[in-house]
Amino acid sequence: MPDQLLFAAEVTLNGLMAGVLYALVALGFVLIYKASGIFNYAQGVMALFAALTLVGIMDGQVPFSHLINAIFGTEVHHFGWHVPAVAAILLTIVVMVVLAWAVNRFIFRHLVNQEPIILFMATIGLAYFLEGFGDLMWGSDIKKLDVGLPQGINLWIDETTYNAFGYGFFIDNLDIVATVIAALLVIGLVIFSQYTKQGRALRAVADDHQAALSVGISLNFIWVLVWSVAGFVALVAGIMWGAKSGVQFSLSLIALKALPVLMLGGFTSIPGAIVGGLIIGVGEKLFEFLIGPLVGGATENWFAYVLALLFLVFRPQGLFGEKIIERV
């Protein structure tokens, strides 16, 4: 095979892997949007917050240490212990559940029946709040997240492809792990929503709030549940992205990358989020590879949005979204 084609194939593979990560974030959006009609802008910040909390717990940081030091003039930073990764992840899940409860108790319970734009704004407010809260709690320096995931080039793929084509593909182990975990997560979510009582209740709420209420499903409980699940998805996404590029502010910006994925796949479709993620991941990598050098590079910033925009003009509800029926 000619070199150019091999490069393109490698870029495509890497794009698929990146797409999986986008899809992970998009998944959290879809879950909440389906169950409560809230377009949760804070999903990216939730991923950041989860990752920060995980690192903080693992390293035994004292929460709010900067604030405490500033007020009392003390010099505390660390408890001086290290929590094993599994225990830290479990503790972080507890934190995310508490967060889910608090979000519903203090924000969205008061905003029932408001217009979607107001709810959207509330989540932007929440995003700001969480960002400040996370930084205040754990400090804003870039942290290294290491929960024992393999990293670096996958030698097996490198050697196999080298022997087959004479050119070794560079695929990061972490991306492969991420893909596997994402697949497991989606299978888990599908099983949860198909075969458990809570999962069925969740689908009922997504289908029709009032009908769900009338058969005795507690909306409050379902909302806390769905925010918790979204928090868990955010944690997984946070671990993956955090292991890839360190836990830092830019992690919250992946939420913006997930938006075109959502548009492409449709706001209400879990398979849509996955397929959309893959299309965007491959599309932007290939575009940057083929067209990028001609127009000055860094096209990744906007390509996904423009692609989604053009796509929407022809199919306004996205690939798998529910058909928009408008009645007067």
Added chain:
Amino acid sequence: MFYREAGEFRTSYTDDGQTFPIAFDRWRYYAVLAIAFLVVPFVINDYWANAIFLPFLIYAIAAIGLNILTGYCGQVSLGTGGFMAVGAYACYKLMTGFPDINIFFHVIGAGFITAGVGVLFGLPSLRIKGFYLAVATLAAQFFLVWLFNRVPWFYNYSASGQISAPERTVFGLPVTGPATEPWAAYLFCLVFVVAVAWIARNLTRGSVGRKWMAIRDMDIAAEIIGVNPLTAKLTAFAVSSFFVGIAGALFFAVYLGAVEVGEAFGIQKSFLVLFMIIIGGLGSIFGSFAGAAFMVLMPVLLKNVLVGGLGWATDLAAHIEFLIVGGLIVTFLVAEPHGLAQLWRVAKEKLRLWPFPY
């Protein structure tokens, strides 16, 4: 007590339909204008101009622009930062391309160019609605910022990739560049603010504005009663982008002087202006001002209290600022989803009856 309609008899439609039908309101409006034009320029200094008045005035223009699109026409846009960038770069190209023409016309020209770009990016709104449109406008935001970063023609091939405003004068007084007096810059912006608010107010209560509101409330129903969604949506995009473009031009030329596009007109700016109109009140000109004032004043206040008053580190104060801004936005939405403008309306209703409850 202070706020009475008693004894005011309106005998014509013109009387009844004016912007401030109550005499007290009207006089208060004249008083505010008089103070803004005749008192503030004499007492203003560098700190007040740069920290409070200039950003407030410029953001007020941007907020009015976005409010026309989002509050009146119901098209949510997250591309404000990108359109402000168009205004800034258009102004820069006009300033350097035609140095003999008064900067006043450059700013207005920048507004018209932005209006054209806005219409272009508004075209998909005919097919795409709601949140899908909001995300689609992000395409404008990121694409435009990237464009101004990557195409050297826009920044006249300067080595730093920045654009900086050359000195331009109005009536012989510099309003851009380092030699600008704070009061001159303030007055220059104020003229635009008053003009924009006046135009916006009169557009929104005329037939154009009613069409926008019909589209906002339900576009299919509006189409059935004879509103053309194509013209209504595109005029909203055009007028909105025109104002946002003026705001961007002033932001660059008068307020900052030198601009790096990703920093000054990034996605954060889009959100900031959106915050302003939601906190201030969607579909209200007064709300745009109130929201702009709120979002400009609060960080200054917090910074003064936390860094100046308590002596905390700046990064700690910045985190707390995020925390408080987020918390306040949520609190506001919970307490009054229709913003400061609604609070103001409620307060006025109360004042009309005060001190009697009924």
